[in-house]
Every structure is written in C-alpha cells, then in structure tokens.
Amino acid sequence: MGLSLLRVLSLFLLNTLLSCGLTEYAELTFEPNSTTLYSGEHVDLTCHMREANVSEWYYEFKWNDKPLVPITPSNVLRIPELTPDRNGDYQCIAHHNRSEESKQSNRATLSVSAHRPRATVRASRTSIPVGGSLTLTCSVEESAGWSYDWFTRSPDAEETAIATNPVHNSLSISQGGSYWCRGRRTHSDFFSEKSHVHHIDRTLSNRSFVVLQHNWTQIFSGETISVRCEIQGGGDTHGEYWCKARADWYSSTEWSEAFQLRKASGCGPELVHM
Known part of the structure; x- marks a missing residue:
C-alpha cells in the first residue's frame, strides 16, 4: 500500500510540474503571420511569455543558433528589408531580470522568397447578366496576411483606385469594365505585383x-x-x-x-x- 501511494503521489507531482511548466514556456511568433515572406518586406519577431510578466524578463533572439542582437528588454524585434539569406530557424530565450531563470521558445522556420509575389484575380462568371452582378476574387500565392486594393481603367486608359478591403478579398460589381487587384501586407506598405487585367462585359436588356x-x-x-x-x-x-x-x-x-x-x-x- 505504501509503495502504491508513493507512486500515485509521484505521478501527481510530475504531472503538476509539467502542466505548470508548459503554461510558462516562451513562444516565438512572426508578424506578418506567415512562414513565407518576401525580399524587401520586414518581419516582427515577438517573444510571448504567456502568463509571465513581460517586463520582468530580458530577451535574446537567435537565428540558426546565432545571436541576432544583444540581449534586450523588449520582447519584439523587427528585421527590416528581408533578403533570402535570412532563411532559417529563429528562436527566443527569456532571462529573468532578478534570478537565473531562463525560458526557451519554440523554433520557428522562416522562408524568404527573392521574388515579389503576383496577385491573381478571378471572376465568378464570364459576364454580368441583365440586372445582375458578379464577384471578383483576389488572392496572393503561397502566403497569408494580405489586404487587397482594387483598380479599374476607363476606355481612355485612365486608372482609378476603387476599393481597399482589409478583411475580405472579394469585390461585387454590376458595371462592365477592366479590373485588376493588388495585395498589400496588413499594417504595412509592402505590395504584391498587380494582377493581370480582367475584362468584364455587361449584358444589356435590349434585344x-x-x-x-x-x-x-x-x-x-x-x-x-x-x-x-x-x-x-x-x-x-x-x-x-x-x-x-x-x-x-x-x-x-x-x-x-x-x-x-x-x-x-x-x-x-x-x-x-x-
């Protein structure tokens, strides 16, 4: 009975320690929240302390196990003007400012493409029916974290910006014309290449x-x-x-x-x- 009770208490104590430890680990995230970024844009690395007080720690950021910058009291590090040679594994380590306690984050892999991505526009149908409308959809390949700008062009080649949609990537239209779109990183001035021009016809009620x-x-x-x-x-x-x-x-x-x-x-x- 004594041995069994000891085993039960040992397992309970081990599970409690593991559970408490998991809630206190550091976590590294990227913003934009995408594992594929592009040459020329920036990325913010954030070392989250979950339930711990952020101000009680100093932070060390590593890239492929090499220090990126000296240890800093800020848990956010911005890398401007990314280039493909910044590909690799990133990690943060939090050091408590009043003890020798340290917490190590997950490893997050970042891929930096040398080429700016191109937006793609698609239409829900080939032409606008009599009295109806159609939906255009814009997307940027292989990555997330985009909002979308829409443009149109008149027959005399005058370009006009018609909409910026920070949430959805679709646009409903009821007039024929030439339309295209562009991706824009949310809260950033980094743009994708413009999509191809999509020509939309509208059918009249005349017979x-x-x-x-x-x-x-x-x-x-x-x-x-x-x-x-x-x-x-x-x-x-x-x-x-x-x-x-x-x-x-x-x-x-x-x-x-x-x-x-x-x-x-x-x-x-x-x-x-x-």
Missing part, C-alpha cells in the same frame, strides 16, 4: 434582330442584299447572319437569333428564311 434591308420575299443569284441589325429599345449597327450591339466597350446585347440564307440550286431564286 437584337437581323432583318433584310429590303422587304423582299425572294432574291436571285447575282443580286446583292443587305442585312441590318435592329436593337429593341434604340440604337443600330450592321450585322451578318446574327449580330449583337455594344453601347460601349464593356456593355453589349445578347446575340440575336441566327439569320439563315439557303441558296437555291441552279439559276433559280435564293430563298430567304428568317
């Missing part, structure tokens, strides 16, 4: 019709005919077999129904079918 220029019921070989595209609701343009009309560079009607010509054999007449 198109192909009609004969002359009200003939039949034509003969060798004759010339003209067809015309009529737009219900105003406007017109020239068309052949089927047509659609544009109100501007990014707004058009749907395609008309097909206008079919069936050529008669020999020298007989050609029949026109609507």
Whole structure:
C-alpha cells in the first residue's frame, strides 16, 4: 500500500510540474503571420511569455543558433528589408531580470522568397447578366496576411483606385469594365505585383434582330442584299447572319437569333428564311 501511494503521489507531482511548466514556456511568433515572406518586406519577431510578466524578463533572439542582437528588454524585434539569406530557424530565450531563470521558445522556420509575389484575380462568371452582378476574387500565392486594393481603367486608359478591403478579398460589381487587384501586407506598405487585367462585359436588356434591308420575299443569284441589325429599345449597327450591339466597350446585347440564307440550286431564286 505504501509503495502504491508513493507512486500515485509521484505521478501527481510530475504531472503538476509539467502542466505548470508548459503554461510558462516562451513562444516565438512572426508578424506578418506567415512562414513565407518576401525580399524587401520586414518581419516582427515577438517573444510571448504567456502568463509571465513581460517586463520582468530580458530577451535574446537567435537565428540558426546565432545571436541576432544583444540581449534586450523588449520582447519584439523587427528585421527590416528581408533578403533570402535570412532563411532559417529563429528562436527566443527569456532571462529573468532578478534570478537565473531562463525560458526557451519554440523554433520557428522562416522562408524568404527573392521574388515579389503576383496577385491573381478571378471572376465568378464570364459576364454580368441583365440586372445582375458578379464577384471578383483576389488572392496572393503561397502566403497569408494580405489586404487587397482594387483598380479599374476607363476606355481612355485612365486608372482609378476603387476599393481597399482589409478583411475580405472579394469585390461585387454590376458595371462592365477592366479590373485588376493588388495585395498589400496588413499594417504595412509592402505590395504584391498587380494582377493581370480582367475584362468584364455587361449584358444589356435590349434585344437584337437581323432583318433584310429590303422587304423582299425572294432574291436571285447575282443580286446583292443587305442585312441590318435592329436593337429593341434604340440604337443600330450592321450585322451578318446574327449580330449583337455594344453601347460601349464593356456593355453589349445578347446575340440575336441566327439569320439563315439557303441558296437555291441552279439559276433559280435564293430563298430567304428568317
């Protein structure tokens, strides 16, 4: 009985010590909160003490087991202008200022890419339907921690910033045009490369019709005919077999129904079918 009780007490004491120790370990984090960063941007290393008082400790930051800077009372270290030679493992060690107690953090691996990333824009559909809208989505490859800027361009090539979204990476639009986006590190002035330009068309409610220029019921070989595209609701343009009309560079009607010509054999007449 005495031996069993001793074992139980020993296990209880061991578990208590382990539990208390885990809550007091230091923890190293990156901001931006991404393991992949890019040449030219900065990173903040923070040594968290969890339940301990931050001001009671001095901090040592290491990179690949080498000291980065002298021991400092600040638990945050900024590395400006990252370069690919800063790849590797980072760690912090906290030293208590009134005792010999030290706490060692986890090892965090940082990868620095030599190339600035490019944003990508995608559309939920190919064109804006009559009276509707579509959603554009912006993303930056292989990393997190971005907000997004949106731009549009008019037919005369004038660029306009239209939105900055710090939370979501999507934009709802109801007008046709040329759109692109750019990623921006949250709380930073570091930008990704701009995405490609995405051209969006808007479908108008007007309907198109192909009609004969002359009200003939039949034509003969060798004759010339003209067809015309009529737009219900105003406007017109020239068309052949089927047509659609544009109100501007990014707004058009749907395609008309097909206008079919069936050529008669020999020298007989050609029949026109609507």
